[in-house]
Amino acid sequence: MTATAAATSRPRKRIVIVGGVAGGMSAAARARRLDEHAKIVVLEQGEYVSFANCGLPYSLSGEISSREDLLLHTPSSLSRTLNLDVRTGHRVTSIDRERCEVTANRAGGTERFSYDALILAPGAVAVRPPIDGLDHPAVHTLRTIPDLDAVQEAVAAALRDREPGAGAPQAVVIGAGFIGLEAVEALVGRGLHVHLVELADHVLPPLDAELAALLAQELTAHGVTLHLGVSAQAVTDAADGTTTVALSDGTDLPADLVVVNVGVRPASTLAEEAGLELSARGAIRVDGDQRTSDPHIWAVGDAVEVRHAVTGALGSVPLAGPANRQGRRAADSLSGHRTTPQQRVLGTAIVRVFGMTAAVTGANQSTLRSAGIEYEVVRVHAGHHAGYFPGAEQLHLVASFAPDGRLLGAQGVGRDGVDKRIDVLATALRAEMTADDLAELELAYAPPYGSAKDAVNMLGFVAQNALDGTMPQWHPEELEQVRAHSLVLDVRSAEEYAAGHLDGALHLPHTELRDRLDEVRAAARGRSVAVLCASGVRSYLAVRILRGAGIDARSLSGGWNTLRSLQT
Amino acid sequence: MTATAAATSRPRKRIVIVGGVAGGMSAAARARRLDEHAKIVVLEQGEYVSFANCGLPYSLSGEISSREDLLLHTPSSLSRTLNLDVRTGHRVTSIDRERCEVTANRAGGTERFSYDALILAPGAVAVRPPIDGLDHPAVHTLRTIPDLDAVQEAVAAALRDREPGAGAPQAVVIGAGFIGLEAVEALVGRGLHVHLVELADHVLPPLDAELAALLAQELTAHGVTLHLGVSAQAVTDAADGTTTVALSDGTDLPADLVVVNVGVRPASTLAEEAGLELSARGAIRVDGDQRTSDPHIWAVGDAVEVRHAVTGALGSVPLAGPANRQGRRAADSLSGHRTTPQQRVLGTAIVRVFGMTAAVTGANQSTLRSAGIEYEVVRVHAGHHAGYFPGAEQLHLVASFAPDGRLLGAQGVGRDGVDKRIDVLATALRAEMTADDLAELELAYAPPYGSAKDAVNMLGFVAQNALDGTMPQWHPEELEQVRAHSLVLDVRSAEEYAAGHLDGALHLPHTELRDRLDEVRAAARGRSVAVLCASGVRSYLAVRILRGAGIDARSLSGGWNTLRSLQT
Ligand SMILES: Cc1cc2nc3c(=O)[nH]c(=O)nc-3n(C[C@H](O)[C@H](O)[C@H](O)COP(=O)(O)OP(=O)(O)OC[C@H]3O[C@@H](n4cnc5c(N)ncnc54)[C@H](O)[C@@H]3O)c2cc1C
Ligand SMILES: Cc1cc2nc3c(=O)[nH]c(=O)nc-3n(C[C@H](O)[C@H](O)[C@H](O)COP(=O)(O)OP(=O)(O)OC[C@H]3O[C@@H](n4cnc5c(N)ncnc54)[C@H](O)[C@@H]3O)c2cc1C
Ligand SMILES: CC(C)(COP(=O)(O)OP(=O)(O)OC[C@H]1O[C@@H](n2cnc3c(N)ncnc32)[C@H](O)[C@@H]1OP(=O)(O)O)[C@@H](O)C(=O)NCCC(=O)NCCS
Ligand SMILES: CC(C)(COP(=O)(O)OP(=O)(O)OC[C@H]1O[C@@H](n2cnc3c(N)ncnc32)[C@H](O)[C@@H]1OP(=O)(O)O)[C@@H](O)C(=O)NCCC(=O)NCCS
Structure with missing residues (x-):
């Protein structure tokens, strides 16, 4: 018996997939690659499959000039390349788990599809906010x-x-x-x-x-x-x-x-009606292989429940990367291929807003606060590459660390280089790296690309100092307490001070501090000293000088830069 | 007794640093921040300290318009901000380890400096190739x-x-x-x-x-x-x-x-003459805290020996990032501050060449070969962001993995996005990640920045497939054997094939393969089939179809793209 005969004499596995975009079509493609002989049917209620949802805003703007560019595949291209049976205009209305069959509404009637393995990739539905007239044609x-x-x-x-x-x-x-x-x-x-x-x-x-x-x-x-x-x-x-x-x-x-x-919520009505286990918030529950409570049914993408890597919280993360990878994993699982354990999600996301980029990974400060997770936050306002090389743009990074140094989350905003730093930090988070590890990352440096001490290394350095007591910090949200109980010492230059400062602050440029310690002592009258500069670097130097002189001092995390942005 | 009195009554630690640029001045700055009372002397033979060596080429080009921009600090700015005693024009000629004293030549004579702790940061010296007339004024x-x-x-x-x-x-x-x-x-x-x-x-x-x-x-x-x-x-x-x-x-x-x-070699004559332990290649031997064989002497930067993270080989890595961080660690160590263990080096480096960027991290193929380390190499020629978003530039990534999936090294060339991928891969290498881990990285995706399956995820996917037998590969260097013993099957389009192909290849677009398997079988005459396409994606699909039909098939790693670049 040849291998071919063996392969074709096996009964062909019937795989049915509900939803033909990110998660669903990734699953279909991978399933085909793993099993040339399976019968793979993709049922999509809409008119299009494999379209770039993420490109819609850029098509609206005109930046993506042709609407056709959004259509990465058509049923016919998917048939030609991957031998997939793709049916648009097919809305699956029910799952008969006993008979392993789904029913779809399509033009002119309904049709049933039997499955050995079913993948649900129905995505999410838009949340309808409580607004009168939401159905207005505008x-x-x-x-x-x-x-x-x-x-x-x-x-x-x-x-x-x-x-x-x-x-x-x-x-x-x-x-x-x-x-x-x-x-x-x-x-x-x-x-x-x-x-x-x-x-x-x-x-x-x-x-x-x-x-x-x-x-x-x-x-x-x-x-x-x-x-x-x-x-x-x-x-x-x-x-x-x-x-x-x-x-x-x-x-x-x-x-x-x-x-x-x-916002969106999981499109889980079909799963719910079929009696699959859902989360309290209506997301489809899956195991590490994307399998639902029914062993013949897998689910992926916006519709499923995931666990957050940092907080451990359950929720859903409606993003394309996870959906694509979950689709691939579901196909691995149902094909009996080795699967990799489903990773907890970081929620890494990014957006361009005119000339700026904003990106996040892991837990933000408010999530950590509400989850009751102890953390120290550090801020770096650094150039996106060497300052002496023309065109350095300021990069604003904020990162939170556990008391033992473990990275918990990071965010960045700036005109250039934000995506790179957040990807590095997302990788570091996945590896459960600490402040020490960030300090030691060996990132690619030449003047057009970074700095010998990259902004990510800096986050590590600053966190080390904040956590080990080298540089105790104070934070913008403590401003009122600090003004009531400490001496605020502004160590910026006279010009910077003149352009805006806190009332009642003592102004004393950091380069003069060593010679004028007595003035600080006199003004402090035994109170601790809350130092600030523009970004936190000079106030750190000042804190070291003051502490060296036996004066209790802390440095404003993020400096005037952060303080001011919170006050606008 | 107040803390101040305690601090100032201790004898001031005398720290002497030889070399006032990347490693040396980073050490000096950190030493000051950790000890406000130390006496810190930096001895530099040249006229300048803290200059941006890495910026020299960009000053030559005129991109950095003012030569002064390269001078990040002067002795006087370092005195003002960090209270460092910086002496330019001081060439240290000997170390008296017994007396803990160095001698420096300076204008008008010599001077001795006693130390409690000595840091050597002399950098490297240019290798003089065997060229007649190397001293020619041109x-x-x-x-x-x-x-x-x-x-x-x-x-x-x-x-x-x-x-x-x-x-x-x-x-x-x-x-x-x-x-x-x-x-x-x-x-x-x-x-x-x-x-x-x-x-x-x-x-x-x-x-x-x-x-x-x-x-x-x-x-x-x-x-x-x-x-x-x-x-x-x-x-x-x-x-x-x-x-x-x-x-x-x-x-x-x-x-x-x-x-x-x-190239350069470690500037270790001074250390050698002082009897410090050197490597066979003349680099200064240090422990994980940058301490030399003399407990009062630390060494950092281009002059020291480091161990490669992947190969374990000893060598030196003349790069600014490691020099800066080693300087910081030496200061931590001599100040009695908690130190982080010195990480093995990855050799992450990057260069801009006109409109292109090339970057490397970890071991390259020839290093792995000569070190006798078994590896599987995978290649991805992917867009640097979503293909449907305008301006996607092709990114050429090559990565090597151990048989157990561990990442060993990666390289990239392209017009955009190379630095980001290499930094992510350098972080992954540091974390000893595997192909599975790369496949699961959750990187920031929106159309202007990346792809739902980023090129780094793709490296992971491809490596998984190559390593677990889903997609056996053949490599450009096997071309002659392959042509002798296999059927070469080119699955590109007719136009691509017409524009250049291997003589004797069977041409059959991948979309027609399922219907024309008999032609392949006939041409193969029992031989295995070596498939190729442009980048490796379509040949992968073809390999899956062929293997599904019981035909032994392998996919050309990197496709025509890689093959052609090796033939030019
Ligand atoms: C405008 C926009 C911009 C976005 N930008 C980004 C971005 O920049 N980065 C990012 O990571 N993510 C982005 N996303 C989110 C990303 O597109 C989704 O997370 C991803 O598509 C989810 O994949 P999925 O397979 O779960 O669902 P989808 O891709 O939404 O596919 C689900 C499909 O299932 C179909 N379906 C549902 N129910 C049925 C049924 N009963 N029968 C048949 N078919 C059914 C739906 O019609 C739909 O086509 C964006 C989304 C939108 C809408
Ligand atoms: C043109 C150029 C471009 C570069 N580009 C990059 C890049 O893009 N990315 C990157 O990572 N690296 C780059 N480098 C390498 C980087 O600059 C070095 O790795 C780094 O500076 C090494 O730091 P160091 O402290 O060991 O030595 P250096 O920074 O070279 O400093 C050593 C100093 O010690 C002094 N010295 C030596 N002996 C004595 C003595 N006996 N007495 C007193 N002083 C002494 C020397 O005069 C010298 O100033 C570049 C180097 C050059 C030259
Ligand atoms: C397009 C779509 C069908 C993707 O299917 P896909 O074939 O899995 O994905 P890609 O085309 O990216 O190809 C990935 C495959 O090529 C392989 N590959 C990539 N580069 C390769 C190379 N150089 N050599 C060999 N194989 C390679 C990968 O290993 C992977 O195969 P695997 O999953 O079997 O390991 C599906 O993702 C889709 O419909 N997407 C559009 C919707 C969407 O994603 N929306 C949200 C974002 S806008
Ligand atoms: C410039 C030079 C003196 C650097 O000294 P440095 O003060 O250690 O380095 P930086 O100015 O980058 O500052 C880093 C310090 O600021 C701190 N810092 C950075 N951002 C901060 C912030 N937002 N809040 C608080 N502290 C911050 C860091 O923690 C670090 O301090 P630490 O080492 O005590 O933890 C030295 O590196 C040098 O001479 N460089 C030029 C030569 C060179 O590097 N050449 C090769 C590359 S071209």
Whole structure:
């Protein structure tokens, strides 16, 4: 018997996949590569499969010039390359777990598909915020190609119908998360004036407030009007036909177009109705191999429950990377291939906001606080490459460490080099690295690319110093206590001090400190000294000098830079 | 007794540091921060301290517009900020270990400095290749600010003295290592025609040949003439006053200017004369705390011996990052501060060559081969961000893995995103990650920054497949054997095939393979099938189809892309 005969005489495994985009199609592709003989059917309710959801905002902006570029595959290309049987316009409405069969609604009727292995990759559904008039025709979301087409049409109409001499058409974007910010950028790029409405007190809620402030500046600089800490309450038509969005603070915003993106929830109705185990929040429960509570059914992507690597919290992480890799793992598992254990998620994410980049990995400060996890936060405002090489952009990094030095999370904002640092830190987090490890990372250095002591090394150095007592820190949120009980010592230059400072601070440039210790002692009157400079470097030097002289001193983490961004 | 009194009544520790640049001054700065009361003297033979050696080539090119930008500190700024006693023009000529004293030559005489702790940071000295006439005034090196000044002057003179109508002045750069390539770029930028002479058979010898070929193309495209696999033998003046560089292949190159950079060796004469333990290659031996064989003497930087993380080989790594961090560690150690164990070095390095970046970390293929370490190499030619987003540049990554999956080294060349991937891979190497770990890295993805399956994840996927037998590979160096014993199957499109292919290959686009298996079987006549495509993706799919049909098949690692670059 030849190998071929052996292979073809086995009964062909029937694999059915619900959802034909990131997680589903990755699973289908991998399943085919692992089993040339399986019968693989992909059922997708929409008109398109394998489309680049993540590219939708850039198609809206025009940066991706052709809508076709978003379609990475078609059913026919998937048939040709991977011999997949892809059915668009097929909405799976039920799973008969006993008979291992799903039923799909399609044009002209229903159809049943039997499976040996079923993969659920239905993604997420947009959360509908409690806004009156959410079904108003001016209100859009941005999750699919048809959504994109509708927004494109609305933008074109608004630009076309504008009265000569009137200002830019008005868009209201509700929700300042990743996709909301991408939508804002796209709409501004198309020439609209954008009002951005966000319930949280800062844009991009996963980002700590101090960094979000920098994004807010960038948004404002590009003409976006921010409405933070308020909710949209109603979308209504005035008598004159204009549409208005009413905010909780009483503002009425005229709107030619409204885009709502306030988050997603797992699309788990099908799984729920089939009696699969769900989390309290409605995500599909899976094991380390993506297997659900039914051994013949796997689930992946936005729809499933994952565990956070740092906090251990259960939730869902609606991101493309995890969805793709989970799809691959599910295919490995159902094919009997060796699987790698599912890693806990870090929630690494990134967004471009005009000229800025913001990125996060691991736990942010507010998550750590609410999870009751003890941490020390450090901040570095460093050049993205050697300062003596032209074009160095300031990189703002914030990282949190456990008392034993383990990295817990990091965030960055800046005009260049943010993605690199966050990827390095995401890799470090995955490896459970500590401050000591970051200090010792051997990163690639030549002047156009980094610094001999890279910003990531610096995070390690600063954390070492903060944790081992070399440089006790004080933090912006302690400002009031500090002003009440300590001497604030500002060691910046006279010019920097003149441009803005805290009332009541003693000003004394760090280079003069050694000669003027008596002045500090006199002003401190036995109180501890809270030192600050612009970024934390000079105040660190000052703290070392003061402590060397027996004076209790702490350094303001992140310096004036961080303090100021929290005060705007 | 107050803390101050306690601090000042202790005898002040006397710290003497030899060498005032990367390692030495980092040690001095850290030592001061850890001990406000120490007496810290830095002795530097040159005129400058704390200068950015790494910036010299960019000052030559004019990209760094002011030479002063290279001077990060002066003795007076170091005195003001860190209370360091910095003496330029002080060449330390001997160490009296018994008396804990060094002697320095300075203008007008010698001076002795007693120490409690001595740090040696003398750096490296340029290797002088065996070339007749190396002391010819047209011959320069590029290691210090005075070197830079001399080259600047030579370039200015060559440009000024050029006959009207004559071509560009001619420079010969000997040595195509990191600094050599930077010098080439700078000289071309200044309008010179450059001949680059390298003894190895490819530029940037630490890079594997297949990637070096891409740099060679970039150099040629910028008008550089390459002389590979040859050595310079003599620099002589012709009767007409022109200078000529004679190469081993008989070529005579006229030269207005010659820059030699063929590597460095540890500057360890002082240590040797003091009887400190050196390696066979003359590097200063240190322990994990940078301490030499004399407990009162530490050594750091280019002068010391380090152990390679992957091969375990002892050597030296003349790079700024390690020098800086070693300086910091030496200061920690001599101050009695907690030290982190010295990490083995990865040799992470990077260079810009016109529009390209090349970077390496860990062991390359030739090092692994000569160390007798078993490895599997994988190649990925992927976009540096999502392909559907405009501006994706091809990224060429090569990585080697141990049979058990552990990452051993990685290299990259491309126009964008190389530095990020190498930094991630350097972090992964430090964490001793495996192919499985790379596959699961959760890197930041949005269309402008990466891909849902980043190129680094892809390295992990491909390595998993290569190592577990899902995708057996064949490699370019096996080409002759393969052609002799296997059927070569080219699964690219008809256009790609027409543009260049291997004689005798069967051509059959991968999308047609399932229907034309009989043709493959007939052509193979029982031999195994060696599949190739452009980058390795389609040949992987084809291998899976063929193996599914019981045909022994392997995929060409890196595809035509890699094969072609090795043949140019
Ligand atoms: C505008 C936008 C921008 C984004 N940007 C980024 C980004 O920059 N980076 C990032 O990491 N992530 C981004 N994401 C998120 C990312 O696209 C998702 O996390 C990822 O696509 C999830 O994959 P999935 O397979 O779980 O779901 P999806 O890719 O959403 O696929 C699910 C599919 O299942 C279909 N389906 C659902 N139920 C049924 C049913 N009953 N029968 C048949 N078919 C069904 C749906 O129609 C859908 O096509 C973005 C998403 C959007 C919408
Ligand atoms: C042109 C150039 C470009 C470079 N580019 C890069 C790059 O892009 N990335 C990278 O990582 N590395 C780069 N390097 C290498 C990097 O600069 C070195 O690895 C680093 O400076 C080594 O630090 P060190 O303290 O050991 O020696 P150095 O920084 O060289 O300092 C040693 C000092 O000691 C002094 N000295 C020696 N002997 C005595 C004595 N007896 N008495 C008194 N003083 C003495 C010397 O004059 C010298 O100033 C580059 C080097 C050069 C020359
Ligand atoms: C496009 C889509 C079908 C991907 O399928 P895929 O074939 O698994 O993914 P890719 O095309 O990226 O190819 C990855 C495969 O090529 C292999 N590969 C990549 N480079 C290779 C190389 N140089 N040599 C050999 N193999 C290589 C990988 O190993 C992997 O195969 P494996 O999973 O069997 O190990 C699916 O991801 C999809 O529909 N995506 C669009 C939707 C989406 O992702 N949206 C969210 C982001 S916008
Ligand atoms: C410039 C030179 C004196 C560096 O001294 P340095 O003070 O150790 O280095 P930096 O200026 O980078 O500062 C690093 C210190 O600031 C601290 N720091 C950085 N950012 C901080 C922040 N935001 N908050 C608090 N502290 C911070 C770090 O923790 C570190 O201190 P530590 O070592 O005590 O932990 C020395 O490296 C030198 O001479 N370099 C030039 C030569 C050279 O490096 N050449 C090769 C490359 S071109």
